Amino acid sequence: MDIFGWISMLGGLAMFLYGMHLMGEGLQSGGGKVVGAMEKMTSNPFMAVLLGLGITAVIQSSSATTVMVVGFVNSATLNLEQAAGVIMGANVGTTVTSWILSLTGLSGDNPFITAFKPSTFAPIMAMVGVILLIFLKKEKLHTVGKVLFGLGLLLIGMDFMSAAVKPLANDPNFTNLLLMFSNPILGVIAGTVITAAIQSSSASVGILQALILTGTIPYSSVLPIIMGQNIGTCVTALISSIGTSKNAKRAAFIHLYFNVIGTVIFMAGFYTINAFHPFAFLGDAATPMGIAIFHTFFNLLTTAILLPNRKLLVKLACKTVRGKATVEEEADEELAHNLSKINDIFLNQPSAAVDQAYEVTVKMSETAKESMNIALSLLHDYNEEKANRVTIMESQVDKYEDKLGTFLLKISTRELSNKQADKVGVMLRMIADLERIADHAENTMFSAKEIHEKKEFFTPEITSDMHVLEDAIKDILETTHNGLVTGDVMVAKRVEPLEEVIKSLSIKLRDRRVKYLTTGKCTMVTSFILSDLSIYLERVAAHCSNIAIATIEVAKGDLSLDMHEYIETVKKSNSEEFQRDVAFYSDKYKLPKFEKEQVERRPAIEEKA
Numbered sequence: 001m002d003i004f005g006w007i008s009m010l011g012g013l014a015m016f017l018y019g020m021h022l023m024g025e026g027l028q029s030g031g032g033k034v035v036g037a038m039e040k041m042t043s044n045p046f047m048a049v050l051l052g053l054g055i056t057a058v059i060q061s062s063s064a065t066t067v068m069v070v071g072f073v074n075s076a077t078l079n080l081e082q083a084a085g086v087i088m089g090a091n092v093g094t095t096v097t098s099w100i101l102s103l104t105g106l107s108g109d110n111p112f113i114t115a116f117k118p119s120t121f122a123p124i125m126a127m128v129g130v131i132l133l134i135f136l137k138k139e140k141l142h143t144v145g146k147v148l149f150g151l152g153l154l155l156i157g158m159d160f161m162s163a164a165v166k167p168l169a170n171d172p173n174f175t176n177l178l179l180m181f182s183n184p185i186l187g188v189i190a191g192t193v194i195t196a197a198i199q200s201s202s203a204s205v206g207i208l209q210a211l212i213l214t215g216t217i218p219y220s221s222v223l224p225i226i227m228g229q230n231i232g233t234c235v236t237a238l239i240s241s242i243g244t245s246k247n248a249k250r251a252a253f254i255h256l257y258f259n260v261i262g263t264v265i266f267m268a269g270f271y272t273i274n275a276f277h278p279f280a281f282l283g284d285a286a287t288p289m290g291i292a293i294f295h296t297f298f299n300l301l302t303t304a305i306l307l308p309n310r311k312l313l314v315k316l317a318c319k320t321v322r323g324k325a326t327v328e329e330e331a332d333e334e335l336a337h338n339l340s341k342i343n344d345i346f347l348n349q350p351s352a353a354v355d356q357a358y359e360v361t362v363k364m365s366e367t368a369k370e371s372m373n374i375a376l377s378l379l380h381d382y383n384e385e386k387a388n389r390v391t392i393m394e395s396q397v398d399k400y401e402d403k404l405g406t407f408l409l410k411i412s413t414r415e416l417s418n419k420q421a422d423k424v425g426v427m428l429r430m431i432a433d434l435e436r437i438a439d440h441a442e443n444t445m446f447s448a449k450e451i452h453e454k455k456e457f458f459t460p461e462i463t464s465d466m467h468v469l470e471d472a473i474k475d476i477l478e479t480t481h482n483g484l485v486t487g488d489v490m491v492a493k494r495v496e497p498l499e500e501v502i503k504s505l506s507i508k509l510r511d512r513r514v515k516y517l518t519t520g521k522c523t524m525v526t527s528f529i530l531s532d533l534s535i536y537l538e539r540v541a542a543h544c545s546n547i548a549i550a551t552i553e554v555a556k557g558d559l560s561l562d563m564h565e566y567i568e569t570v571k572k573s574n575s576e577e578f579q580r581d582v583a584f585y586s587d588k589y590k591l592p593k594f595e596k597e598q599v600e601r602r603p604a605i606e607e608k609a
Helices: 003-029 032-041 045-059 062-074 079-093 095-105 111-113 118-135 139-170 171-182 184-197 201-212 219-232 234-240 244-277 286-320 327-341 344-348 350-378 382-413 419-452 460-486 489-493 495-518 524-556 562-575 574-586 606-607
Strands: none
Touching: 003 139, 045 062, 045 286, 045 524, 062 234, 062 562, 079 139, 079 244, 079 286, 095 286, 118 139, 171 419, 184 244, 184 344, 201 219, 201 286, 219 234, 219 244, 219 606, 234 244, 244 286, 327 350, 327 382, 327 419, 327 460, 344 350, 344 382, 350 382, 350 419, 350 524, 382 419, 419 524, 460 489, 460 495, 489 495, 489 524, 495 524, 495 574
């Protein structure tokens, strides 16, 4: 092949790669629904495979799909087992390109066959794409135009490469060079290196199909190269995992191990059988259609073998990327596990869907409660690691609210009994209150951080007062959560009397902080912080009251209670039970007597020292 042939080859390769880039870019820009579906369908391993297959068939790049999977794992949208299924599907999906490009091998003068040749329909597709891109203004049509133009350009580039390498059919040096790849190991290495260089197994397969149109390359040389191409495409995912979480790196290694193990198993089996019963077709000249068939068969077989053993791939990836998961990664794993319980597959069974949603609401309550408890501990012993944990947990609660809210709204569109419909409404109220509790936990953490950074501190008097209020808050959080878990009306009824006592404590604390300020027992900064804290904690108690009332509604099956009417009725009734509980909590959480004597005020830093 002369210099002009190489120029044509490079030009065809350029069009091929750029066409693939344009097509994938267009499909991804219009593929928000596809990406959203990935989050919902991956709890079932077979559905995860089908999803990976479908997305890759559309995007025409297993690398792009796998990079997206790494991103989803990094954001905890997918766990490693879910990611493994999608990655396997992506490997099968990338074979669609082989089938599209196998059309280059069609021959004959039949008009039907000629119509399906890329040289016929590719220019038409490219022209339609250009028209949509240049002359029309709608964004959706631009996306379609980009896809059509990209696919057309890809196929035209394929045709250029085929024409450029055609003279190689009569070049014995080139034939001998390719024949050396009949050594399977060298063939795998060649396929790996070529694909790693251009970071696309689809493009690498396309180049191989263009080369075999010379009609001189046997299957014995081609098959190892194809297996190596599957390994080479893992480079993109490995690169994309740089700087991500440990689990995201593990997802990239799952992709690598899937292809390496699949290649080893296939080669061991295939060449062992060939040693005893040689396959006659290995000496035949490879065809584009033959490549497409083998590429698909290899990936389907590998998926069939490794999908049931995906946990082993996960373990292998975890051993490769060692180290204990960070607090954030552990929280994300737990969140992903809990949210998997509100999968859309339950929507066809409303009763089960409502029960699953309630179970996840309980998990959300546990996270909100723990975040508040940690935040309170920071007021007296600030710790950056614990503060970061509060921020993480607040983010988790936000995700719970988003996913649960969306799921509950979907349930509400189904045919529900009146009781089920009311319970859905109650849970929507509950998750809003739980989200606000986590918000106040973060606010409390910020107050603790301000005390720490400004080198302020609580005097013994303030510390004693705060401990009383904090203990009451911990109590109401625990009681509220227990009521939600057990559905016990008697437990839930104890929340309202305690909320009444906490409200009184908060008012007293705001009054006392003025006295502390005037007697030199706190600075102006600490005074403001105390005011903010008393408001945050009072609101936490109010949200607990709302949740407890909702719990009572669910437990009693009377879901028509009005929150404010219920509270007023309980208080005005002056029931013996309510008054007894108020008296009990008032005695249990009593502020120490305030000492009125004046003390000399010293600088905060000096006193702290």
